[in-house]
Amino acid sequence: MDSTGIRLDRIRGPVTPRNHSARTIAALSGNPGCARRAVLDAAGVDKQGLAAHVGFPAMAGQSQFAITRGNAFEAQVKANGCAELLTLLREHLSLPIREASYDNLDEVGGNTSREVRHAWTRRLLARAAQSGDDAGTLFDHPLLCLRVGGRPAYLEPDLIAFQLSGRFHVTEIKSFSVIDGQADGDKVAAAVIQSAVYVLAMRDLLAEMGIGPESVADQVVLVCPENFSNRPSAALLDVRKQMTVLRRQLSRLRRIDSLVDVLPPGLTFDLELDRAGVPRRLPAAVAGAVRSVDARYAPECLANCEMCFFCRDEAAGTTSALGRATRDDLGGIEHVATVLHLARGAGQPADDQAEVAQLLRTAARLRAECLGEAV
Amino acid sequence: MSTLVSLARAQAVDVGRAQPVATVRHVHLSGRPMMFVPLALAGEACAPLAAMVGDHPRAPQLLVVTQPRNRTQRFGFAAELADIVVPYIEGYLGDVEILPGSGRREPRTRCADAPQILMPNRAGVSFARLLGRSTRFRRAEGDYAVPATVPVLGRWLTFLAERAEYPGSCLMLAATDMLTMHWATGQSPVEDLNLAALLGWIDPPDGRTGPEAALAAEDPVRWPPAGPATDPTFDNEVLARLIAAGNQAAASGDDRAERRARVALEQALASQLAPTWRLLWRAADLLRGLPPGGHVAARWDADKDAVTWHAGQLRDGGPPQPRRDSAVTAARRLARLERVQAACAAQRAFDDPLVMAEHRLTGEAFAGEVVAVEPGRLDTSGRRAKLRPRVTVRTWDPVLVDEGAALISPARPRQDARVVSVANAADGQPAQVVLELAGGMGHGRTAPAGTIPEVGDFDCYATFSDGYQPPPAFPELEQTPWTHGGPPVPYQPVPYQPTDEEAQEEWS
């Protein structure tokens, strides 16, 4: 293992690393400017546990109703050899009638280990790609693998459809509704970027066997319930844009060493778990370690990162904590205190702040004037 | 957002309490608003779980769905809701006011006052929109018939949610929007979406600072989310068991157990709704504390017109609102939205110096002391002399208007002020602007007092106005051109076609 790898292991401590999933890879594009998150993810640190230990647990989980609904919808669409899915692919994406074969890659003869499933997936997909016709159409839960920051990340698309205009099409089944042709833009975005991860992984897998990228479509099939029913509907979505972004972020992750090199030597987020898995290390010490890696907090983190409450607390008193737009309005000045200092017109502003100071003074004067306060 | 509001946020952080960003109330508040706090089942498009609704703070009505995935119960909920909301709305359609005709316009009647439904947040408003969408096409006869009131509720909810898209309309409002329009907190807009946290900043309980109150408000156990989404730990630890218990009781046929289960569920859901219910009324009270802005009544009149029109549609048996806008409807609506938005923004600035200050800061307006006035100045360039008084204003505001620009003073909206000359601020001296006034001064040789400013007045001039623009002409629906897909197929009511899943929703 290279020196960076060793560094990252040290940072994580003697616990098995959290492997990336499609969701975490997708999250790389959520706040790529955040060094803290980059390091934590690269080292495979359990952010949930870390956040809880330093006293800022992330919001707890998902509602079981949502989970049930999600599983039930997927099961329904895939029931009886994907009967409903086939109907969709035939009607909307003109899949030939004869293309109806179905392979379940959930397990291999009762074996569900990731390595075995991945090997089996490779075998079937390769055969399909090379021998083309009647070598498989629907591949249920194939297990793909993408190397992220040197570690394998196992990825499990809901389904991959082949022979859809002669190419593999990644198919995502989501249980949020499409109502009169519209769905929640953020949920679709999440689905699309996840699918983009699968497309990348698919292309890598086939490339190893000398099969070109064109054999995997850069359009993915999104299957969602229609309106208020459970009737599935399908839509084709273009993932080219998301793939460019992901490629760039993945390549930056490969350059993680530049981030790691500037970290204090001996830095570690090890919680020193005892046999029972209870953290023994002083939270204060851990928090200190976390603080030594710069974060780039924005309120959007609250929806996207397990560390958000810690970082928000740390960001108290900065303009970043008030949101990107506010910080922008305040001329990018970092601290609220500075803003108010300049607004009061106290002292000479540094010349790189002269303009902002001017603006803020006027703003303060106007507010005081309108609120009948003394300037 | 503007720098002025952002500064207010910074000040709020400093003081530990929200800061005003308005000096008057920019929304109409009904004397008898109806509060509507809905909860929905996680993971579903629009599965009502419960709601607290009513027009009196001490008399909330609790609606509960014991089997949120059961479609019949879903429409049962809609029916119960309709029995509360529809009468409330129709209560306003009775007494009307007569508007005298003006010019070509006929005299007409419209409802003297209009209903107002207040919801905790925007998510609540879109829930109302979805509930409207899921009910307005249902029919009272045939298979899967629903009570006749259900489609009526659906059409009203759809109407109200659509109106909520128009800036300045107050028929259906989200409390968080109302509050952030008047106060800036020391947290981010994202966090302002939490009604409890937002009110924590604006009006913290005694002995608490805004940030403390806001932080406390983020504990979903003490401050249940304002909905429609519930807190996952509530779903998993409380709701799931209670629903399951209900099922068992029902299956066992044990009436008492069934009753017990229902009561338990109602209690649990009420505990999730009650705090928000109280917050909603508190939000309304806080806003009542502010005097209404000058144009608020005029905008409310527009709302009354809209209600009257929609009531007419229902009375005349018009079709329910279509699923999506047609090409022509969409273009018309966009034009209306753009006009209303511009007018509303101008009105708010004209009504409220603190809002105007945002424009003064960006140079779209300026204000200052009138230092010289020529009330009798005549413009003799034309054939006959015209009264064109000039005023000189000194201001410390950034002046970015060019010579010849046409300005409006909120004090005299019917009067044009043309910029004659601008002397920018320099070495400690304020800027000086000379303006030439036209209109709104009668026909005398000199301007009567009060029709123009006097020396020493504090006067304001803006580059924008809320002047009326005529609506653009669009083709008729059936004239939709080939570039836009041609005329749409006219609406025919089709008997409701439920899918197998809709008819009997069964999840394992």
Place this chain on the structure above:
Amino acid sequence: MPESIEQLDQRAEELRAQVRQALLRGDREGARALRGELRRAERAWHDAIELDEPGPRAGNQAPRGPLLPLREQVHQALTLLTVPAGPRLISSVHEALFVGAIPAARLTSVRRDEERSFRTAPFARPYYLCAALTADLLAPARGLLAVSTWPMERRVIGPLSPRADYLTAAVQIAKNVQRIPMPSTDAMRLLWRFAVNIPGATVEAAQVDPAAVARAAQSELEVHANADTKTRRSAAIRARRQLDEAQQLFGSRLGTVLSAEA
């Protein structure tokens, strides 16, 4: 002295809050412990209620049980379908075309029970509810039930088999619905649910004609039949050659070995 119902109720309430707080703290251990306490409190509350409200319960009739033992019902459904099927399909077929619904949940354990009884006394029963086997590895196919008396060709599942069997099932259901003079809404709904997923099976979304469904299913079936039977036949031969009796019924677990060389 025992706590009053109110006290017990209140304690349960507090414990629920504490469980949630623990979860929000990220303290799963604590939550688990508290949950235990909560369950005890709830039980105590429940018992207290029972004591409080003695006497026979109003409107409490014995939940109506199935007329046949479970395996018989499953056998009925499968025999009608003539192809391997999953719990959901089996139970909805039984509900639609026989008397009484089979809770799909109860079917999950059937195969294990049958296998146990077979291993203790092989072929003691006229038939067993057994597994369908995957054509490639001859392993038990996930979630499918079959009948031991069926020919092996019918019990092995190749890539095209799920579709082929779906169509066969459609034909069978259609024929049975045709025989019934006044088919129940359940029956029609079941048929309709098949029809919408078979090209040309639905005249218009409104109603379904059993004959039409059978015809449509049959014609798509012909598209897949050859390829499917070919796979199944060869797999069946392998199965008979390679597997012992028990394995032939309940599948082999050699998946690991086979896939290792994959």
Place this chain on the structure above:
Amino acid sequence: MRVPELMPLPGEQAMAAGQRAEGAVADVLAALGRATGRGIVVDSPPGAGKSALVVRAAADLATAGEPVMVVAQTNEQVDDLTDRLASNDPVLHIGRLSAQDYVTSPRIARHGQVTVSSKLASLTGCPVVLGTAAKWATVGDDVSWPWAIVDEAYQMRSDLLLRIAGRFERALFVGDPGQLDPFSTVETERWTGLTWDPMQSAVAVLLRHNPDIEVRTLPVSWRLPASAARVVAEAFYPFSGFEAGTGPGDRRMEFSARAFGSSPVDEAVEMAASSGWALYELPARHTLRTDGEAVSACAALASRVLRRGAATWSERAPSGAPVTADRIAIGTAHRDQARAIRSALGAMGLEGVAVDTANRLQGREFDVTIVLHPLSGRRDATAFHLEAGRLCVLTSRHRHACIVVARTGIPELLDAHPSTEPVHINVPAKFPDGWEANHAVMAHLAQWRVRAL
């Protein structure tokens, strides 16, 4: 990509390209003659002879006896076309449909053959009538024209097309797909996914309802120099692409006055003169939009170009022409930035330099442009600042040189940009993506960097 790999000798390229361009135009006119289908869309990259095409098409149709209505977006553009059309054919009767308050500009007044009126009725008999889309929308649709030519169709909003489309049977839509999309002050997702979403461009709505309409591209930019064509084509026209009408040697820019000593400003203008590009880079800093240093840098660069007596040699001016103030533009993202730069120029006593936002510089052409980079001094990028069309307009107005003024750190800013925009079903993905295009342009500019002191 139609970008020649081998750089031909001066002049050669122009000839070769000339033939290709002429061929493309001829095809379009032929297609109009055949009048297959309901119309045709012509994509025109920056300076590819869009107006020339419009003028020729209008003249052709008119002479073929087909009355034609010409639609442009601004009075400026309408007058421009009217003037060209009149000069092109002195006998053609031309109607200039105008608003009541329109003041006839001198360049129109000088053509006797042009009738100006706000009433369509008083223009009957004119085989060609030109007007703004807004004006056309107000005339009654009792008269229907066999042909319409819609200019700057990519900047026209779908709802405006809806209002005029009833007036014509067939149409030629001409525009530059790389420039800014039309926008609305209203933020709503109400119409997303609808094929007739009123917020999209006229061309978008047209093509979504008439997929059979053929789309052609003008292959040659006569404005952009060889130094700019490829980078602009690759960054903003990834699919169609285009080539420069002139070869590397065909244009040059020189200064009569030599610099006193050497300053970064001189270095920048000289580099721009010789290479066609310069990135004038200010030290990294988060600033207000009206970044004082950036503003004065823009002004200083403009004044230096003028004061040093820049002159250009090109196919248009073989014997050289001075770069006068009106041949220089300074482009910004925001109005307040333009205003600040104007006053900075005023303070230096410089008149006549066009200083404006990207929106207002669309469709215009200069010798030298100075660009205040939309992302300069920002901490976070927004969709507005990333919009590909904005940067495309700013970097494709020049015939000779483009100088970009920016704070250090834009590539880092782009890398740190969260890509979390919502995605919508039934909405075609927009290409090129602004984030990507910005990366591409910065990568190109990196080699022409001049650090300010």
